[in-house]
Amino acid sequence: MTPTAAPHADTLALQRLYHWERHSPGKRVFVQPYGPGDVRHWTWGEALIETRRMAAHLQSLGLPPGSRIALISKNCAHWLMADWAIWMAGHVSVPLYPTLTGTSVRELLAHSGASLLFVGKLDDWASIEPGIPDELPCIAFPLAPEGAKRRFSGWDAACAAQGPLAGTPTRAADELATIIYTSGTTGMAKGVMHAFGNFAAATAAVLARVPFHPGDRLLSYLPLSHIVERTFLEHTLLATGYEVYFAESLDTFIADLQRARPTRFASVPRLYLKFQQGVLAKVPAAKLDRLLKLPVIGWLVKRRVLKGLGLDQCICAGGGAAPMPPAMLEWYKRLGLEILEAYGMTENCGVTHTNVKGHQQIGTVGPPYPGAEVRLDPSTQEVQVRCAWNMQGYYRDEAATTAAFTDDGFLKTGDKGAIAADGALKITGRVKDAFKTSKAKYVEPGPIEEKLSALPLFEACCVAGASLPQPVGLVMLGDAARAKAATAAGKAEIEAMLAKHLDAVNATLDSYLHLDALIVVGEEWTVDNGLITPTMKVKRAGIDATYGPHFERWLASGAKLVWAERVVAETPKAAQAA
Template identity: 60%
Template structure:
């Protein structure tokens, strides 16, 4: 299915449109640290973008050369992306949490000719991954380096003139997926696939020129790239950037976004923050009092910075029904979205005003969706599908069916009205020693809801019953070092295990919970840069201990390291 898109919807055309039609309109609010902010309008940001594009052209790289970006979200991330396109090249975004070996692998595989280095934590550990001799440019917020700086380059470089254009079918970016198994794969997207995808998305998502968004999820991830970058280009909305994790609440309150997307875990943490100030039972009582209900809702949403939010969404994992209900009672119904890098993140979403917990809704207009009758795999087709995996023709062929549908790898089922329910991963199913198959994902979605749990895995191939392995969050791990607190936490975990097991079929019920305090990080290979647990790494490290855990015949087992 080819992306048929009018040229005026393509990225560079949109840039020139806003440059000409709204030069003084504010676009970016960028924290510089210490409470200092910089705002930029279209005229200012396009001046810098044009100057950087001219500088990139001065290197004489062949058209379509790959230029990489390694940075947290900031205004310069987007300006450098646009400069790369204006200069005739292809951008390669890298997650700002990658280990040095992965950075080197991606830079070499993509044959990157230059690297932009920006806001980063742990740069010293990442720097060995940058090949010797690779030209680099440092953003203003980058760690100290001896690389040429963005500001000095744009100061001395005349702006690129005219309106260089790129054809819709041209390669615009290679996005390396983190992947829960194997090496990262370079997903290739054209200017047209992104342009079609944001146009399809805007038929569901209420973004317009007056909208505000906070950019904080990695721009190297397809959700942020489509919704924020291409949403901005399509609508001219205003984008605020987050400064740090410590300032996130203040960043959110400053932006007061009208559209806010997050992963379920953050929605849970918001809820836990509210409960820390007001017990759930008291809050529920107040919400039932007509005279107080509106005041309480306004106060809570105002404290979160979400009192102006008109469209709230969650993705990457299912939202627990009780969590959806809680936010709905606050007057903030959350839309569930489903997509992947290979289709620009635009596949399915629930419909505003119609919450259907446990489903990811209906396909976007123009998206085809079907289930493989053999194994229940969800397959999709749209003009937003990737061009393929970079340098991986065989893998690309395997990822598409003979008639052009994308294998998602997700298992699903359809409700009678067409709403899609995701039931797990095709390859994640495992069989117990009793010959029964277990789909771990739905169990994990409930298991991770405990306030002390940061991440979890349900595993146990060839065991009599599956087991749950949970990693504590930093605060809980600290508390677990104290014997009395650990005893209290164990009681709540045992209660949680019983609640998780209650609705499960007998063969799915967890034998025990194993609590680990050793962090699962990108560096040690336990998680991907998008915080998905790598199951093969879990098996490699913990499988030898499975039999011992089961033999202990305890509901909660501590592996505190």
């Protein structure tokens, strides 16, 4: 395969905006919760009026063309309108994760050279505010924290002071559209540069494999600061003009899903697992299995479960960011929801591989998208990709950019894989994740973690043990399992399940890979305590640093199951980052 050709001008982001403004001004595009019982709607025409007014305001500031303008907010309608206004005004958007510490915010604002910052919906304004320099101009969205609205000028006031920007200003395919900072599993985040043409080419590849339609409904809740939501929501929205709903909060998430009843839905494995655990907490697995086997009742049960989750209208579901346990995929498939695992990186717009509806290959991320050329490095088995939507490079880091590509233009993903005869890719680990035990044996944690994660009790797991005689498994129980373990009888039942699962996993492994013990961690792994990224990937360096000093003590008794005490202090994010 060869990379796709340069995109047509009418597929670029701003041209698509003008298309919907001209042809569907009365079609609803956004549904935004504004608090309990309050929901606001925008049509394309209404959204473009606000976008044009904000673009006019940005132009009135006299910033040099191509200035970097940052956004920090949870997903909301104003996030997308601000992004479009930044582009319309001739500038570059720099999205920041709304879960960052103040220290990280300050670092990324400085690194990007941001000239202005949009501040929106945030859960922890107190820790973020110190990271915003006093001299940096800021604009607060209507849903920003009250403290931000008191400190900064407001979106509505800025729009009211300007007439809509006239005309149809456009941007060339090779112009820089955005700088997306990676979530940073291994140190300082890098700023990935994508041009407008990158997104157009990537979107064309997505639509060739996963067609979206104007009548679709999607719920936007995966961070818009992440590449998946930018490509698979923002740019497919611009391409096809469907309707986007937003989530209010974690507490209202199921209600938000039920309001949207999305026709397409994507998530990380951790959320699908939480859904599954929630269902099984109400209907025990054995009982659900019996009900699903009954001809008529089984169909009714499937519909009821999916409707309770807000997914009864979903015709296409996707998963990614981490491997999904095959048993969980099979469980959802029995309910009538086929979750298609996909694969990609920030550096290639998140568009590399995906399973195909009706032809799901569980255990793989499917074949490559049209236009993506994929190969394995013969010595390391690293997955390498060449396509028209690979990044322009890392912002202000020529050395890292050069190191990211082979001499013939393939992006080095850092992931190890295996490719089947039909092109389906199985991710087998990270090139740099392997560690050596004290017996001088190398351990690839990824395949062992895939086996561990098959037990629905776990919300997350990690295999560690550099310099130990044998590797160990660190596991974080899900909410239901933690609640059950609070009683003596429940804890005994869980211990029996864990012991059986450990034996079953070890039976499939060579002796030097046998897990010496399962360590049930005493705290939840969160973005705040630095043990996972905003996209729910485990930070191995953080796990090693946090738990490594305790391994010798925990394992001294020779027990195969260790209930570890809490070792992560509940400190403010700003203090943790210092």
